[in-house]
Structure formats: structure tokens, C-alpha cells
Amino acid sequence: MPREQGRKLVAQNKKARHDYNILDHFEAGIVLVGTEVKSLRAGHASLVDSFATVDDGEVWLRNANIPEYTYGTWRNHESKRKRKLLLHKKEIAKLERESAQGGRTIIPLSIYFSDGYAKIEIALATGKREWDKRETLRERDANREAQRALAERNRNRV
Numbered sequence: 001m002p003r004e005q006g007r008k009l010v011a012q013n014k015k016a017r018h019d020y021n022i023l024d025h026f027e028a029g030i031v032l033v034g035t036e037v038k039s040l041r042a043g044h045a046s047l048v049d050s051f052a053t054v055d056d057g058e059v060w061l062r063n064a065n066i067p068e069y070t071y072g073t074w075r076n077h078e079s080k081r082k083r084k085l086l087l088h089k090k091e092i093a094k095l096e097r098e099s100a101q102g103g104r105t106i107i108p109l110s111i112y113f114s115d116g117y118a119k120i121e122i123a124l125a126t127g128k129r130e131w132d133k134r135e136t137l138r139e140r141d142a143n144r145e146a147q148r149a150l151a152e153r154n155r156n157r158v
Helices: 014-019 034-041 089-100 130-157
Strands: 007-012 020-030 051-055 058-062 083-086 104-114 117-127
Touching: 014 020, 014 104, 014 117, 014 130, 020 089, 020 104, 034 104, 051 089, 058 089, 058 117, 089 104, 089 117
Parallel strands: none
Antiparallel strands: 007 104, 020 083, 020 117, 051 058, 051 104, 058 083, 104 117
16 A cells, blocks of 8 residues: 655644744654554544653653544553654754743644654744734734735726
């Protein structure tokens, strides 16, 4: 059977982009057990309230919910166990150095399959204050209005 091609999104953490300023992105592999892969392929996962930590030179994903596989047996996996992320040593060193600074954290943005392999996009981020969130919403609305006005102007030209 041929291997999958392309990128298939499984889960996305939309709230992360609202609650955090994203500083840097990383793509990492995930160490999974068999029923976790089957559950992900079925499209079941949640990244709400999950985060990553660097412990002893290894990056671990915590609180990510991959529910038990419905057709699994007694060998099913634990849904909120910590999972090891696979990164290069330089990337791990950078994450450890940057996250040690005050106010920075490592958050997952999405889980997806890339050419058949389970991957996770993580980001180094700082938390937004309440007024930052309102400012971001205001900017987004202003950009949307500008785009509408430009589209209306172009429509009337023809």
C-alpha cells in the first residue's frame, strides 16, 4: 500500500494564537503507541490546556488529550499521558534557553500527519494581556474593513 502524501491536519489549538504572542515555530515528531496513532488517524485529539516542557535535555508534551481508541482492547493507551517530542539537539537547547527566561512558554499549535508521520507544530510564546487581546481584535477588524472597502472599490471600477 502506498504511503500517504501531503499534510493532513488532525487538531489545531486556535485559542493559542489568541492568548499568546508567537515568537518562534518548531516542527517535531511525536513518540506514540499504536492505539494513539489509530485515534489520531480517526481525527480525535485536543490540544486545549496543553504545553511542553524541557526536562533533562528532552522535550515532553503534557496535557494533550488523545482519547482512547474506541475499538482498542485492554492494551489501549492512557489519554492524557506525557509524550516525548523529537527535535534536534540545537532546537532543544534553544527551547530550553528561551523558555528559562521569564514569561515564555512552549505551546502546541497543531497536530498533523506529514507524509504519513505524526508531527506536532510547537511554538515559543509569551502570554498576552487582556488589553493586547482587545488590540489584536481591533486590528483584525480594521484590516477586514479595509479589505472590504478595497474590494468594493475594485468592483465599482469595472
